[in-house]
Amino acid sequence: MEKTNFMSSILMKGGIRLKLMVTITMILVLSIGFISFFSFPIIEKTIQEKAFNVCEVSAQNISAAGGEALLSGQKIMLEDILRGVLDANIEGMLEVSVIFKDKYFVNSIKEKSQKPIEESVKISLSSIKGSDVTSQKGTYEKDGKTLEVYEFYKPILYQTRTIGYTRIVFSEEAIYGSLRKLKSLGTTILIIALGVSLLIIFFMANSFSKPILKIAKASQMVNEGNLDIRLDINQNDEVGFLAERFNQMVSGLKEKFHMMKFVSGSTVNMIKSNLGETEMKLGGQRTNLAFFFSDVRGFTAWSEKTTPEEVVSVLNHYLDLQSEIIQKYHGDIDKYVGDEIMAVFSGEDKEDNCLRASIEVIAAIKRENETRVSAGQTPLTVGIGVHCGDVVVGNMGSKNRMDFTAIGDTVNLSARLCSAAEPLHILASGQIIEKSKHKDQFDLRELEPVKVKGKEKPISVYNILGMKG
Structure with missing residues (x-):
């Protein structure tokens, strides 16, 4: 009963309620944070681009008509143009003016018209190069307050000569104020959503925890032998x-x-045996396959000088390296026997796939060994044997323990070729070479025929050196 009390204590003190609260809180915070992280910069950029575009277009329009107006002294014409810009009621546009000979020729603020420009404006004008609209950050005095603003300047040209400037002052608050309000609103919504969610989760978790406590208590009673x-x-x-x-x-x-009171042990074993016969039968069928055998050379001697943990780790790494390549070429790992791999290739291109896989395995192990040697580690090598032919494939073993595998002379010969292969060498039977559809692509060296156990005549053998070219 102590376990039940412990579980009850956990659930009562936090348990599901706490986990749900933490999870939902994290989801809400991450979701809103994720949305804010990506959306606010986009919104900010969009608002800024729109404001800048309005100011730039306005400055260009004023400057386009300002050249002749300045030279001819048509002040009323420029005032009408400025009035048209102001009548658009563009939020954030604080001042629009045309500067001529270091004076405000016209200004949306009438008190400034025909007055000399400020020293800060002179400095800004001196930095303007070219005829395009330029923007600068600055400050602006209004109603006794200093505001952060953007100032836009567009040279007024007559032919190719700059004779004046259009100046537009735009409030930074108009661009970023709404964004700050949006962020504040988002924070408020997040806090409210978290509060409401936590309340809902608290009451929902209570309804979840009660039946779970019942199940926990019932499980403990079953553990104590109560099956009623x-x-x-x-x-x-x-x-x-x-x-x-x-x-x-x-x-x-x-x-x-x-039931155990009325059924003997022999009856139980008989039932298991019958189930095995019904669900899966022993037997097999003849088919043609290509076989790949690889074996780590010098493994026994190396393992005797190495800790068991390192032996397992390194061996698994080499086996995994080979297995990935075998599977890449549509081979199937039939079994691992210690440091040996038996793989099967089927299909129309089984011979070529088997040969290519063996070449790539040797290349991969050479690269791996270079890395191990440079790291001061002992490299391992493998020998590979490949062959193809007819075999019997099916369920082998007993009724209680079966193994789906292949047996036959072809399998045995593949294993013997592997045993005969030198480290980092591939021995291929003449039969798999002849069956290959692309044997002209392989760099082969024919060896002396090899006499193997179980064969009256020596068999032709090739050493595969790699791919041509």
Whole structure:
């Protein structure tokens, strides 16, 4: 009962409630943070581009008409143009003016018209180069307050000579103020959403934890041998499904417990045997396959001088390296026998796939060994044997323990070629070379025929050096 009390204590003190609260809080924070991280910069850029575009277009329009107006002294014409810009009621546009001979020829603020320009404006004008619209950050005095602004300048040209400037002052607050309000609103919404979510989760978690506590208590009673327990949880959800399965499990245990009193051990073994015969039968069928055998050379001597943990780690690495390449060429790992791999290739291109896989395995192991040597580690090498032919494939073994594999002379010969191969060499039978559709692509060296156990005549053997070219 101590375990039950412990689980109850965990659930009561936090448990599901705490986990749900933390999870939902993290989801909300991450979701809103993710959206804000990507959306706010886009919104900021869009607002800024729109404001800049309005100011630049306005400055260009004024400057386009300003050349002749300045030279002819048509002040009224320029005032009409400025009035048209101001009538658009563009939020954030604080001042629009035309500068001529270091004076405001016209200005949206009437008090400044025909007055000398400020020293800061002179400095800004001195830095303007070219005829395009330029923008600068600055400050602006209004109603006794200093505002952060953007100033836009566009030279007014007559032919190719600069005779004046259009100046537009735009409030930075108009660009970023709405964004700051949006961020503040988002933070407020997040806090409210978190508060509401936590309240909902708290009450939902209570409804979850009560039936779970019942299941925990019932499990403890079953563990103590009480098989008469039954849960009465009628919920149309996962917890209700779990309770139903729990009741079925207890009923099954109770039934098996009673059956064991009437069934002998030999009867149980007989039932298992019959199930094996019904579900899977022993036997096989003849088919044509290509076989790949590889074996780590000097493994026994190396393993005697190495810790078991390192032996397992290094061996698994070399086996994994070979397995990935074999699977890349559509081969199937039949089995691992210690440091040896037996792989099977099927299909129309089985011979070529088997040969290519063996070449790539040797190349990969050479690269791996270069890395190990440079790191001061002992390299391992493999020898590979490949062959193809007819075999019997099927379920081998007993009724209680079966192994789906291939047997036959072809398999045996493949293994013997592997045993005869030198380290980092590939021995291929003449048969697999002849069956290859692309044997002209392989760099081969024919060796002396090899006499193998079980064969009356020596068989032709090739050493595969790699791919041509």
